[in-house]
Structure formats: structure tokens, C-alpha cells
Amino acid sequence: MTTFGTAPDASLPLPTVLVTALSDRFGPRLSRGESVRLQHGRDESKFPPAPPDAVVFVETTEEVAAVVTLCREHRVPVIPYGAGSSAEGHVLAVRGGLCVDLSGMNRVLAIHPEDQDVTVQAGVTRLQLNRELKGSGLFFSVDPGADATLGGMAATAASGTNAVRYGTMRENVRSMSVVCADGRVVKTGNRARKSAAGYDLTHLFIGSEGTFGIITELTLRLFPVPEAVAAAVCAFPTVAAAVQTVIQVMQLGIPVARCELLDALTLKAVNRYSKTTLSEQPTLFFEFHGSTAAVEEQSVLAGEIAREQGGQDFAWATRPEDRSRLWQARHDAFFACLQxxxxxxxxxxxxxxxxxxxxxxxxxxxxxxxxxxxxxxxxxxxxxxxxxxxxxxxxxxxxxxxxxxxxxxxxxxxxxxLGGTCTGEHGVGIGKAKHLVREHGQPAIDLMQVLKAAIDPDGLFNPGKILPRPA
Amino acid sequence: MTTFGTAPDASLPLPTVLVTALSDRFGPRLSRGESVRLQHGRDESKFPPAPPDAVVFVETTEEVAAVVTLCREHRVPVIPYGAGSSAEGHVLAVRGGLCVDLSGMNRVLAIHPEDQDVTVQAGVTRLQLNRELKGSGLFFSVDPGADATLGGMAATAASGTNAVRYGTMRENVRSMSVVCADGRVVKTGNRARKSAAGYDLTHLFIGSEGTFGIITELTLRLFPVPEAVAAAVCAFPTVAAAVQTVIQVMQLGIPVARCELLDALTLKAVNRYSKTTLSEQPTLFFEFHGSTAAVEEQSVLAGEIAREQGGQDFAWATRPEDRSRLWQARHDAFFACLQxxxxxxxxxxxxxxxxxxxxxxxxxxxxxxxxxxxxxxxxxxxxxxxxxxxxxxxxxxxxxxxxxxxxxxxxxxxxxxLGGTCTGEHGVGIGKAKHLVREHGQPAIDLMQVLKAAIDPDGLFNPGKILPRPA
Missing domain, CATH: 3.30.70.2740 (Alpha-Beta Plaits)
Structure with a gap:
């Protein structure tokens, strides 16, 4: 690994009185050991590790509130940590401070099948949630590939393969509990499907990357497991032909559940890594969800469009295990490419x-x-x-x-x-602040700074992330 | 009409120097006549009129920015006005000030059929937009009944009959231009389907009821006009049986496009007002969208559920004109009830x-x-x-x-x-502030106050709306 971006800012060691207070309350759940610190100071990004000064393993919202209050008293940065699967350095303690590891907050608190929602602690991961939902007839749709925590996924506005049909985290969080700078717990939103009762605090925190507060609980929207699921791969002569197919599928309003492009080099990497035998050409991976009739209808239409663009016949993965294998290969594409x-x-x-x-x-x-x-x-x-x-x-x-x-x-x-964005789903983290002015314009960035200064007046929540330091 | 809530706060007359400056710039587009002021000081709500001190008819974002800058200089409240169709007193000038009438900003700026979005000025109304979209194969889905302006709909997080399938304004605004307190224009979001590039300013302004700034342009999501549409009414012996039908339809995940309940008294009012001959019993109005096969499938399923609950056979409105008549009657239910x-x-x-x-x-x-x-x-x-x-x-x-x-x-x-909200879609306006603490809890309300103070430090944007005055 190498150094990208600036070196960590100088940071003071944790005040002894803070360490004592944390130690008294958390005992062995406070760690200052080097390996634990290092493990919490890196992610899946290109950035070099920046370990926190200590890590505390919390188990309840009240504990998070107590930690935030203590850190505020001593002006120490607080960095929330879930699964460490960020792709943009979100968990790096670039200005030192205390890492708050929420992975122990891993309880599914309430499943409401009639309302198609679930309330979880922030450390529950998406795969764990879907395991616990088995038999309920419902599933949680947002799937960024990594087995991220749901708190982390909300904090980074995660999306992934299913978003084309079911939306990103922005569309799938109904309400949250968030520990704010003053140590109080803000409850955003409620379990009704819609509300017009005041400012939208839920969306304020989604994508705020831990810079506004620490998300400790979430109520998430669920979808019925579709009656029928069909997955297919389709190889094309060129990337352009594959892209044209996607554009037409979207413009026709075919409600594809997933629609992924992999170029020839990615296919080569995937075949090696996942022992698949897919054609090493630009390829689309499709998944269709719905009633048996709807899936049939969607896939016939998509197949026709693909054929017009020179695509080969769809190769179907019909058995659930073949489908899992296919999507596992897609999810592993990043690791395959590394090889x-x-x-x-x-x-x-x-x-x-x-x-x-x-x-x-x-x-x-x-x-x-x-x-x-x-x-x-x-x-x-x-x-x-x-x-x-x-x-x-x-x-x-x-x-x-x-x-x-x-x-x-x-x-x-x-x-x-072209009217797009510098980050569709990975977030800003420490690397993309420099692109934000170009993307949003100075007035929008100034407003973001106003929000940050108002919500986190001491600048202790995950400092160095999203916004450039104000002049 | 009668007095609800408190009487308008005392307000100072507009400073002469401000009137002169506005008059110089806007000429006859500045009005201080009593009838114009009165017309802009009332809406569809139960609250007594509270006329502004003057009304300015703007035509561009730059004009709005100039007005906001002038009003700030003179510490004069600014109240945005669209179609006056608010149901909670949003446009009432309860502390006096200048009303900014945006109805002249009524141009559709760009339709992007390939991206299924449209950019409009804030004064375009939803019916105007759908008229201008005719022939594009696309439609704008959010339908609160009234022919509200799209800026007003975003400001109040409007929804209505189609939201069950297509979402509320929260899910249908991609980006906005907003004139902020300092007179600068913030551009929120962009035309990509998703982004994780910084704080979510779009959702910050949706539902902020003009208290954070004035929305002047919006890019809205569109949907393909469905291949097939079918509407049906179904009468039930009791309201409970109708509600049970709805619950089961939703829980089965049937993607109904509209699903409205009207009780027997409403039906009686509708029959009188709209000259319909519907059975005067608790009734569900359904609409199904999709391919011909999907619509058939959805309506058969919904019909079976209704029958199990004692519902009568669906009465279909198959011809477009019958469907329009049916939904016009539903939209007119409020006015019918008044009679x-x-x-x-x-x-x-x-x-x-x-x-x-x-x-x-x-x-x-x-x-x-x-x-x-x-x-x-x-x-x-x-x-x-x-x-x-x-x-x-x-x-x-x-x-x-x-x-x-x-x-x-x-x-x-x-x-x-029961875990719900005091307002699903009408907003807070001047009447519901007192319920917000009970709904959200004090920490959330305090955070909302922090946002308001930071974004509108002089408190000039639509004062007296949403939040109770801070202690």
C-alpha cells in the first residue's frame, strides 16, 4: 500500500482523564492495543492506514451517547466504525481520536412483516439481516456487495446492484436514532410510509458519513420476496452494444432488478478468481423479479433488445444455487480484479x-x-x-x-x-472533497459548511471527511 | 370563516426605501392593492386570511435573488406563493412581509425523455406539466388533487393518490435551484439517478415549507405512461372490511397505482356534487398500471381479496373518459364535502x-x-x-x-x-407546530431549530411556519 492524499494531521494523544473515564465505564471494551487500532484505521480504499488513538466497543445507544459526551468534554474526535468496508477512507482517523466500534450492536430489534419494515441496531450487517428475515417472506434490498453494517450503509448512502429496481439507502430508511454532538439521541422520522411533519432529519443523516452524528438504530423498508426470480448473462461484441442495450431497457421502463456491466478484462479476472467459464467479452448480468408471468415478459423484452444490439442468447441461471454463484462472482469482481x-x-x-x-x-x-x-x-x-x-x-x-x-x-x-456526479455510491470520504465545488458550486458547498458548523460545532464527528476544512 | 390559532403578530409596515427599490425594479409587478394582498394571504385551510404587505410577481431566479437580498437588507419577511392551494396556512403572512408570487415562473425548461426527467420553473403546475408532456410517453406522477405548483409541492412534500406506487415529492425531485438567505442560488443534486457526493441538500429543502429558502427551479423524475390502465370501484359493507382489503393488497405487494377509501358520507357528497351514481357505502377506488397482462393479474388478485372481505364485484371504468370522471370525482371530494x-x-x-x-x-x-x-x-x-x-x-x-x-x-x-404522524401530506404550516414535540421528541425539534437558525439566521423566510418560535 502507498500514500495517497495528505498525511494524517498532527493529533494530540488522548487526555489521561478521558482514558480513565472510558476505562472505568468500558473495562476491556476499551482497547489501545496497536493491532486493534491498526485494524480500525484502515478500509478497502487506496488510502494508507490512519489508526485511531483508541477503540471502544459499544453495545447500546446509551453507551454511544456517553462516549460522545465524554469526547466532547475533552475535544477529542469520534469516528464511527462498522465493518470497515468503506471504499473512500471513511473510517480513517486522520486527525486521531476515538474509534467507536458499533459491530457489537448487532441485534435485530423488531420485524414488522405487516408493515414491511424492520428495526435494527446499527451494527447488524445486511447478510445477517437477510438471514434473520428468512421465512418472513420479506428481504432487505440494498446490496453493495460487501457485507457492510446497516449503520455504515446509511451513513454512506450505499446502493449497489439492486438499487436500479428498489432504490438506494436514501429510499430504504424510514427512521433512525442518532447520537448528536450534545450527546442527546435524535429520533428521526417514524414508521408511517410518509410524513410531512417538519424538516427531513432522516435524509439529513443519510450520506453524512459520520460527520453529523452516530447512527445507532435504523428502521428499514423491506420488500416481499418475489414469486419468481430469473438471472441471465448476455455477452456482446462491444461495450457500446451492451450499454445501448441497458439504455433501451431502462427507457422502456422494464423494471429490471439488477443490470450489471462487466467488460472483457473483468470477465477474465472473474473466470480466474471464481472458477467460472463465462465468455470473456463485454457482458451484462441481468436479474428479473416479479410474478412468473411478469418475469417471463420482462426477460423476453430485454432479450429482444439485446439481440438487436448483437448480444448472444441469454444464458440462464435458473436454479437458486447457480444464481447465487453468479452474483457471488459479480460481488467478488473487485477482489478478482486485484489478482x-x-x-x-x-x-x-x-x-x-x-x-x-x-x-x-x-x-x-x-x-x-x-x-x-x-x-x-x-x-x-x-x-x-x-x-x-x-x-x-x-x-x-x-x-x-x-x-x-x-x-x-x-x-x-x-x-x-455530462451532468453527473463524482461518486455514485462510494461517498466522498477523504479523497473527493476537492471535486465537490466543481460538482455542486460554491454556494452549495458553503451551505454544507453552514450545516456542519451548526450540527457539529466543535467539529469532532469524523473530522476530515466530506468537506474541505473551512478557510 | 373564523379565527383559528393566534391572531397575526404585529408587523411593521414595509420601509419606504424598500418599496421604492422594489417599485423601481418591478414596476407594475409590485402590488400593494388590497384585493391582491388579500388574495395572497389565504389558502384552502381553515385559518383566517393574513395578507402580506405587498406582492411581487417574479419571472426569473435572478429576480427572486434580488428580492431576497433587498428584504434581508431591510429585515422584512419573505413568503413564497405558488397556487395558494395549501391546506395548512403555509402562505399566510402571519408576521407581515413581502409575498413572492412565483406563478409567472411557468416555463418547462427541458424535457429529457431518455433520462425520464424534466426541468421546470417553480411556478409550473402539475396539470400544466402533464399537458406539456403529452406525446412524450412520460408523465409526472405526484397528484395531490389540487393543481398546485411544483415548487409548492416540493416545499410541502406533497403526495396524494399516486404516491402508493410512485412515491411522494421526496422520491420524485432529482435537483433544485433554491435562493438562500444570502441571496445566492444553491443548486442541489444533479440529473444522475443517484449520488453520494456530500450532504443531501435536495431533501433538506423538500418539506421545508419556504422556511429555508425559495425554490425557483426543479428537475423532476418522470415515469413511462403505462401500457395499460384500469380503474375500478368496489363497495363494502363496512369501512373495516374495506380497510382489511387494503391491508392485504399492500401486504401481498400488489403494486396498485392508486388505492383510495371513501366512506358512505363522502360517497353521498360526491354523488350530489359530481352527479355520479355510486353506491353510498364505504368504497375503495383502485387504479392498476402496467402491461396488459400485469394489470389483469393485479386486478384479479385485488378482486379476490375484496370478495373475501365482503366487497361487491369491481365496477370498471375502462374508457379513459370514464376514468377521468371517476378520479375527478375523487379529487373533488373535498369540495363535495363542503356542500x-x-x-x-x-x-x-x-x-x-x-x-x-x-x-x-x-x-x-x-x-x-x-x-x-x-x-x-x-x-x-x-x-x-x-x-x-x-x-x-x-x-x-x-x-x-x-x-x-x-x-x-x-x-x-x-x-x-400507533407510531404514525400528525400530517401525512398537508404539512405543518401554522397549525401543527404544537404536535411536533410529541411526534419527534425534544432533541429532534431542537435540531430542527438549530437548522433553521443556521440556514435562515434572520428568520425572514416564511416566519411562523413549521417550528414554534424558539424560547
């Missing part, structure tokens, strides 16, 4: 553009790929206009680092010029 | 509860209805758990006013105890 250049540092792009701009955005990006010597597999949630490239670089090689930065800048500039 | 007691002041409730609590909430509310001498037809968007009662009172009769207040309190208390 294309063992030891490489991955530099992952995450732009998202309006569907009408997807073809030109991807076609021009492929020219970047072709002009570069770096391996950079391309894949993503194209039904949403969101795609990733994994730029595989030798972190010790400044030229490769520079080239990756340059290509990332190009892709982001292109997406913004 | 049940000519000259009465309507006091409209708007609770929304989780679906599992809908049956008990409505059944207990019917006991309130039966114990009262006031006519109070009940109808609403029951697929979302949202229903209204129109309490028809003689505004000059303090006993009737008191009884209406008491029943409203009971219904709200019941909804909150």
Missing part, C-alpha cells in the same frame, strides 16, 4: 451519469483505458448510470500513481460535464 | 399510520365520528396509511370549534401512539 496484478494498489473510480450520457461517458473512458498501460477493468451498475474502473497501480511507482490520478480526474471531469 | 353543510368551515385532519395500525386507527376514529354531532366525512390514501376527515363546523359557534379541536387532538394522539 490481475498481485500486490497492486487499487484506485477505484465511481462516477454516475444520466442514462442518456452513459454511452458517450463509457466510450470516451474506454479511450482512456486504451491509451494507458495500466490494467483497468471496468464494471458497474449501469442501469443507474454508475460504473467503476479499478486502476491497478504499483503504489511505489510515482508515475503510475500520477497516471491513475490523471485518469480519475479525466473520468470525473467527463461525468460532471 | 354537506353550506357555509361551514372545514377542519381537515391528515394523520398517517403504519399499515398494520390502519384498521384500529380508523375503527377508533369512527367511534369519534359516531359520538359527535358534526358531519365528518372520511376519505384518503389508505394504501399509504394516510386518511383525512373533513370536520364541518359553524365557525361562529365556539362549541363546534372546540369539538373539532378535541376530535383532531384525539385522532392525532391516536396516530402518534
Amino acid at each position: 490481475l496484478k498481485p500486490g497492486a494498489t487499487p484506485f477505484v473510480t465511481d462516477v454516475c451519469v444520466p442514462i442518456s450520457a452513459l454511452a458517450v461517458c463509457i466510450e470516451d473512458t474506454i479511450k482512456d483505458v486504451q491509451a494507458s498501460s495500466l490494467p483497468m477493468p471496468l464494471f458497474g451498475h449501469v442501469g443507474d448510470g454508475n460504473f467503476h474502473m479499478v486502476l491497478l497501480i504499483d503504489g511505489a511507482n510515482p508515475e503510475e500513481r500520477e497516471e491513475a490520478e490523471r485518469i480519475n480526474e479525466q473520468v470525473i471531469g467527463r461525468a460532471l460535464a | 354537506l353543510k353550506p357555509g361551514a368551515t372545514p377542519f381537515v385532519t391528515d394523520v398517517c399510520v403504519p399499515i398494520s395500525a390502519l384498521a384500529v386507527c380508523i375503527e377508533d376514529t369512527i367511534k369519534d365520528v359516531q359520538a359527535s354531532s358534526l358531519p365528518m366525512p372520511l376519505f384518503g390514501h389508505v394504501g399509504d396509511g394516510n386518511f383525512h376527515m373533513v370536520l364541518l363546523i359553524d365557525g361562529a359557534n365556539p362549541e363546534e370549534r372546540e369539538e373539532a379541536e378535541r376530535i383532531n387532538e384525539q385522532v392525532i394522539g391516536r396516530a402518534l401512539a
Whole structure:
């Protein structure tokens, strides 16, 4: 691994009186050991580790409130930690401070099948939740690939493969409990399907990346397990043909449940890593949900569109185990790509553009790929206009680092010029603050700064994330 | 009409220098005439008129910015005005000030059929938009009944009959331009289907009722016009049987496009007002959207559920003109109800509860209805758990006013105890501030106050709305 971005800011050691107070309350659940700190100071991103000064393992909302109150008293940063699966350095303690590990808050508190919602502690992971929902006839839809915690997914506005049909975290959180800067617990929203009762605090916290408060509980929307599910892969002669297929599927309003593009290099990586034998060509992975008749109707339509674009016949994964294997391979694509250049540092792009701009955005990006010597597999949630490239670089090689930065800048500039965003789903973290002004304009960034200063006046919640430090 | 709530706060007349500056810039588009002021100081609510000191008719975002800057300089309140169709006193100038009439900002700026979105000025109304979308194969789904402006609908988080399938304004605004307190224009969000790039400013403004800034442009999500549409009415022996049908339809995940309950008294009013001959029994109005096969499948399923609950056979409105007539009658239900007691002041409730609590909430509310001498037809968007009662009172009769207040309190208390909200879609306005603490808890209200103070430090945007005045 290598250094990207700036080095951690200087931070003071934790005040002894704070350590004593935490130690008195949490006993062995407070850790200052190096390995625990290091483990909590890194994620899946390209950024070098930035360990916190200590880690506290909390079990209740009240404990989080007590920790926040103590840290505020001593002006110590607080960094919430779930599964450490962030792709943008969200959990890195770039200004030191106390890491609050919420993974022990892993209880499903209440399932309400009649209301199609569930209330969980923030440390429950999405796979755990779906295991606990088995037999209820319902499932939680948001699926970013990693087995992230639901608190972390809300904090980063996660999405993933299913979002094209069921929405991102923004559409799937009904209410939350959040510990705020003054140590009080704010309850946002309620379990009604809609409300117009005052400011929308739920969406205020979704995507705030731990900089406004610590999410401790969530009520999430669930969907009925579809009567029928069908998954298919379809290989195309070119990426452009695959993208055109996606655009037409979306524009026809076919309610695909998943619609993923993988380019030829990604397929090669996947075949090696997951022992699959998929054709090493640009390929779409589809999934259709609905009644048996609706699934049949959707897949016939999508198949016709694909054929018109030169796609091969759909190869169906009909048995549940084949389907799981296919999607596991898709989810492992990132790790598969890492093996294309063992030891490489991955530099992952995450732009998202309006569907009408997807073809030109991807076609021009492929020219970047072709002009570069770096391996950079391309894949993503194209039904949403969101795609990733994994730029595989030798972190010790400044030229490769520079080239990756340059290509990332190009892709982001292109997406913004097309009316898109620098991050479809990974979030800002520590790496993308510099693109926000270009994306949103100075008045919007100033308003974001106003919000941050008002909600977290001492700037202790996950400092160094999202916004550049105010001048 | 009669007085509800407190009398308008004392307000100073507009400073002459401000009037001169506005007059220089806007000429005859600045009005201080009594009839124009009165027209802009009332809405569809039970509250007495509170006219602004003047009205300015704006045509561009830049003009709105200039007005806000001038008013700030002179510490004068600014109240945005669209179609005046608010149900909670949102446009009433309870502390005087300048009304900014946006109805002249009525241009559809860009339709992007490929991206299924449209950019409009804030004064475009929903019916105008759907007229301009004719032939595009797309429609704008949010339908609160009234022909409200889209800016007003975003500001109040409007929803209505289609929300059960297509979502409320919260799910249908992609981005906005908003003039903020400092007179700068904040652009929120972008046209990509999703983004994780910083704080969610779009949702910050949706439902903020003009208290954070003035929305001047919006990019809205559109949906493909469904291949097939079918509407049906179904009469039931009791309200309970109708509600049970709705609950089962929702729990089975049948994607109904509309699902409305009207009680027997509402049906009686509708028949008189709209010259329909519907059975004067508790009735569900359904609409199904999709492919021909999907619509057939959905309506057969819903019909079976209704029959099990003692519902009559579905009466279909198959021709477009019959369907329009049916939904016009539903939209006119409020006005129809007013005719049940000519000259009465309507006091409209708007609770929304989780679906599992809908049956008990409505059944207990019917006991309130039966114990009262006031006519109070009940109808609403029951697929979302949202229903209204129109309490028809003689505004000059303090006993009737008191009884209406008491029943409203009971219904709200019941909804909150069941995990619901005091307002599903009408908003807080000037009447519901007193319920917010009970609904959200003091920490959430304090956070809302923090937001208001930070975003509108002089408190000039639509003062007296949403939040009680801070202590």
C-alpha cells in the first residue's frame, strides 16, 4: 500500500482523564492495543492506514451517547466504525481520536412483516439481516456487495446492484436514532410510509458519513420476496452494444432488478478468481423479479433488445444455487480484479451519469483505458448510470500513481460535464472533497459548511471527511 | 370563516426605501392593492386570511435573488406563493412581509425523455406539466388533487393518490435551484439517478415549507405512461372490511397505482356534487398500471381479496373518459364535502399510520365520528396509511370549534401512539407546530431549530411556519 492524499494531521494523544473515564465505564471494551487500532484505521480504499488513538466497543445507544459526551468534554474526535468496508477512507482517523466500534450492536430489534419494515441496531450487517428475515417472506434490498453494517450503509448512502429496481439507502430508511454532538439521541422520522411533519432529519443523516452524528438504530423498508426470480448473462461484441442495450431497457421502463456491466478484462479476472467459464467479452448480468408471468415478459423484452444490439442468447441461471454463484462472482469482481496484478494498489473510480450520457461517458473512458498501460477493468451498475474502473497501480511507482490520478480526474471531469456526479455510491470520504465545488458550486458547498458548523460545532464527528476544512 | 390559532403578530409596515427599490425594479409587478394582498394571504385551510404587505410577481431566479437580498437588507419577511392551494396556512403572512408570487415562473425548461426527467420553473403546475408532456410517453406522477405548483409541492412534500406506487415529492425531485438567505442560488443534486457526493441538500429543502429558502427551479423524475390502465370501484359493507382489503393488497405487494377509501358520507357528497351514481357505502377506488397482462393479474388478485372481505364485484371504468370522471370525482371530494353543510368551515385532519395500525386507527376514529354531532366525512390514501376527515363546523359557534379541536387532538394522539404522524401530506404550516414535540421528541425539534437558525439566521423566510418560535 502507498500514500495517497495528505498525511494524517498532527493529533494530540488522548487526555489521561478521558482514558480513565472510558476505562472505568468500558473495562476491556476499551482497547489501545496497536493491532486493534491498526485494524480500525484502515478500509478497502487506496488510502494508507490512519489508526485511531483508541477503540471502544459499544453495545447500546446509551453507551454511544456517553462516549460522545465524554469526547466532547475533552475535544477529542469520534469516528464511527462498522465493518470497515468503506471504499473512500471513511473510517480513517486522520486527525486521531476515538474509534467507536458499533459491530457489537448487532441485534435485530423488531420485524414488522405487516408493515414491511424492520428495526435494527446499527451494527447488524445486511447478510445477517437477510438471514434473520428468512421465512418472513420479506428481504432487505440494498446490496453493495460487501457485507457492510446497516449503520455504515446509511451513513454512506450505499446502493449497489439492486438499487436500479428498489432504490438506494436514501429510499430504504424510514427512521433512525442518532447520537448528536450534545450527546442527546435524535429520533428521526417514524414508521408511517410518509410524513410531512417538519424538516427531513432522516435524509439529513443519510450520506453524512459520520460527520453529523452516530447512527445507532435504523428502521428499514423491506420488500416481499418475489414469486419468481430469473438471472441471465448476455455477452456482446462491444461495450457500446451492451450499454445501448441497458439504455433501451431502462427507457422502456422494464423494471429490471439488477443490470450489471462487466467488460472483457473483468470477465477474465472473474473466470480466474471464481472458477467460472463465462465468455470473456463485454457482458451484462441481468436479474428479473416479479410474478412468473411478469418475469417471463420482462426477460423476453430485454432479450429482444439485446439481440438487436448483437448480444448472444441469454444464458440462464435458473436454479437458486447457480444464481447465487453468479452474483457471488459479480460481488467478488473487485477482489478478482486485484489478482490481475498481485500486490497492486487499487484506485477505484465511481462516477454516475444520466442514462442518456452513459454511452458517450463509457466510450470516451474506454479511450482512456486504451491509451494507458495500466490494467483497468471496468464494471458497474449501469442501469443507474454508475460504473467503476479499478486502476491497478504499483503504489511505489510515482508515475503510475500520477497516471491513475490523471485518469480519475479525466473520468470525473467527463461525468460532471455530462451532468453527473463524482461518486455514485462510494461517498466522498477523504479523497473527493476537492471535486465537490466543481460538482455542486460554491454556494452549495458553503451551505454544507453552514450545516456542519451548526450540527457539529466543535467539529469532532469524523473530522476530515466530506468537506474541505473551512478557510 | 373564523379565527383559528393566534391572531397575526404585529408587523411593521414595509420601509419606504424598500418599496421604492422594489417599485423601481418591478414596476407594475409590485402590488400593494388590497384585493391582491388579500388574495395572497389565504389558502384552502381553515385559518383566517393574513395578507402580506405587498406582492411581487417574479419571472426569473435572478429576480427572486434580488428580492431576497433587498428584504434581508431591510429585515422584512419573505413568503413564497405558488397556487395558494395549501391546506395548512403555509402562505399566510402571519408576521407581515413581502409575498413572492412565483406563478409567472411557468416555463418547462427541458424535457429529457431518455433520462425520464424534466426541468421546470417553480411556478409550473402539475396539470400544466402533464399537458406539456403529452406525446412524450412520460408523465409526472405526484397528484395531490389540487393543481398546485411544483415548487409548492416540493416545499410541502406533497403526495396524494399516486404516491402508493410512485412515491411522494421526496422520491420524485432529482435537483433544485433554491435562493438562500444570502441571496445566492444553491443548486442541489444533479440529473444522475443517484449520488453520494456530500450532504443531501435536495431533501433538506423538500418539506421545508419556504422556511429555508425559495425554490425557483426543479428537475423532476418522470415515469413511462403505462401500457395499460384500469380503474375500478368496489363497495363494502363496512369501512373495516374495506380497510382489511387494503391491508392485504399492500401486504401481498400488489403494486396498485392508486388505492383510495371513501366512506358512505363522502360517497353521498360526491354523488350530489359530481352527479355520479355510486353506491353510498364505504368504497375503495383502485387504479392498476402496467402491461396488459400485469394489470389483469393485479386486478384479479385485488378482486379476490375484496370478495373475501365482503366487497361487491369491481365496477370498471375502462374508457379513459370514464376514468377521468371517476378520479375527478375523487379529487373533488373535498369540495363535495363542503356542500354537506353550506357555509361551514372545514377542519381537515391528515394523520398517517403504519399499515398494520390502519384498521384500529380508523375503527377508533369512527367511534369519534359516531359520538359527535358534526358531519365528518372520511376519505384518503389508505394504501399509504394516510386518511383525512373533513370536520364541518359553524365557525361562529365556539362549541363546534372546540369539538373539532378535541376530535383532531384525539385522532392525532391516536396516530402518534400507533407510531404514525400528525400530517401525512398537508404539512405543518401554522397549525401543527404544537404536535411536533410529541411526534419527534425534544432533541429532534431542537435540531430542527438549530437548522433553521443556521440556514435562515434572520428568520425572514416564511416566519411562523413549521417550528414554534424558539424560547
